[in-house]
Amino acid sequence: MKVDFIIVGQGICGTWLSYYLSKTRASFVVIDNNKINSSSRTAAGIINPVTGRRVVKTWIIESLLSHLKIASVELERELGIPVLSQKNTIDFFPTQQSKSAFEERLKSEQHFLKHCNDQDKFHSLFQYEFGYGEINPCFLFNLQEVLPAWRNKLVASNRLVEEDFDIRNLSSNTKGVSYKNISAGKIIFCDGIASMQNPYFKHLPFAFNKGEALLIASAEIPTTTIYKKGIVLAPQKDNLFWVGSNYEWNFKDENPTKEFLDKTKKQLQDWLKVPFKIVDHKASIRPANLERRPFVGFLPNKKNIGILNGMGTKGCSLAPFFAKQFVDFLFHNSTIHAEADVARFKKTLE
Ligand SMILES: Cc1cc2nc3c(=O)[nH]c(=O)nc-3n(C[C@H](O)[C@H](O)[C@H](O)COP(=O)(O)OP(=O)(O)OC[C@H]3O[C@@H](n4cnc5c(N)ncnc54)[C@H](O)[C@@H]3O)c2cc1C
Structure with a gap:
């Protein structure tokens, strides 16, 4: 099989990333092992604009919410199920x-x-x-129904491989990557806490809880x-x-x-x-990190190995926004938010 992208993981990150890729002409396959207690399968789906005992406003919440509302209406149309509801x-x-x-x-x-x-x-x-x-306003993202519904779409379009991804079978060169019988231009890891074992990303400042x-x-x-x-x-x-x-x-x-x-x-x-x-x-274990900012983008020295991760307690509000930024970066050469771009760890990743 030859595709443009391999995505590893279909939690909230892999779901939104593959959703936005499906809106482009790119071909892709998602590899997911359907872990029953993944973070996304355990979460409530709450989108709360304020956090902590001091009730402070969440980082870039206005941008996240305005994107989320539009994205959810589009996804709702595509899946035919409720995606986002306002629940104060x-x-x-x-x-x-x-x-x-x-x-x-x-x-x-x-x-x-x-x-x-x-x-x-x-x-x-x-x-x-x-x-x-x-x-x-507060919102609830319908994780319980959206993740399986999107998975069914992936299955129906032959874009889902249900198995354990084993990184020992991944090889890469300047032209692309190959994994078992799949060759691809790029691979993007959306595998939550499993990235901690990934030799390319394990040195990022993950702080799981x-x-x-x-x-x-x-x-x-x-x-x-x-x-x-x-x-x-x-x-x-x-x-x-x-x-x-x-x-x-x-x-x-x-x-x-x-x-x-x-x-x-x-x-x-x-x-x-x-x-x-x-x-x-x-x-479950949250893929949180010390900085409380996502990890988005490609390795500085291997431009075909990327990551969308580090969502911590806020996957439902952060993932749609940063999945879209990632895809815009890929196809329109736009920038990834500097506080989320994984290039900020250039030294560590090299
Ligand atoms: C108790 C709890 C409550 C939470 N409540 C909320 C909430 O209300 N609102 C909110 O926004 N966030 C909440 N969160 C946080 C939220 O769950 C995370 O931010 C988000 O789910 C992370 O998504 P992800 O896609 O990065 O990772 P994951 O959800 O972990 O997805 C990773 C995917 O990769 C797959 N995978 C991993 N390794 C492999 C492999 N080797 N091969 C194949 N597939 C693999 C897994 O099966 C999984 O499907 C909560 C978390 C917990 C634990």
Whole structure:
């Protein structure tokens, strides 16, 4: 088989990159091993314009959101399923300090933070003592349905190879790369945490962390909104809610733990006034990095080996934007954002 591009991985990065490549005349194949607990298959899909205890605005969020909205409408048309829905976050303040931090930020950030006049609206559903504010707009990306739907498209167009990519079978020269029976002009790694073992990229400053989530069923909580009080409740299909998460930097494996289950169950019991049932428990490792900026582009000394990775906690908002930048760079010679361009690690990568 001869193609222009090999893409390794079909998480959120490989999905958007192959989507944008499919809009060009380029030929490509995606190799993905369908890892059941990949980061993208575990994530909630939340796009939150503010982060952290200090409720600061997310890096380049205006550009990310305006791109995401257009891209999602296009993808929705192509797949015939809902891709992006606006679900604002009701942020219940767990402490007086968090309430004060929100109110302080509200003075200068009125675009994404809103004061809520009716502070009694949720007393029948939730236990809360310090009131709440609203983060608006927030969005949910429909990872659960989009990833398999795009995979089906790839299968239908003979562009998916479902297997473990083994880098020992990759060779490259100035003309291109070859992998088993596939020869290609370029290869782009979108393989999440597996890049840590990739001899070309393992020296990038990855700083993986593990996150866990529960899936709960609760018929009484409205699915119109995301709710947050230390943990997050994000509505999914069929009255299910994704509940998470945590950030573990020291972990022994990528499996769900009893500690998280017990702690989160207790948090839910203290917070929810309505019945719920735990139906699933997942865990995965986020492809995060020390700088909290993506890795986008080609090796400085091997222009046919590239990467789209390092999305950390924000794959759903960053991946569509940077996949598009990558494809524009390939076909229109435009630039990749300097803070995301992997060329910033020129010395390390050489
Ligand atoms: C608990 C949790 C909650 C999260 N919640 C959110 C959220 O709400 N919003 C948000 O934006 N982000 C969230 N994230 C982060 C988000 O999941 C990541 O930023 C994003 O999924 C990374 O996508 P990726 O495509 O780079 O990697 P991955 O999703 O890991 O995809 C890599 C793909 O490569 C494949 N692969 C790997 N190695 C090989 C190989 N050797 N051969 C073949 N295929 C291979 C895997 O099967 C996988 O499909 C969360 C993460 C976790 C763990």
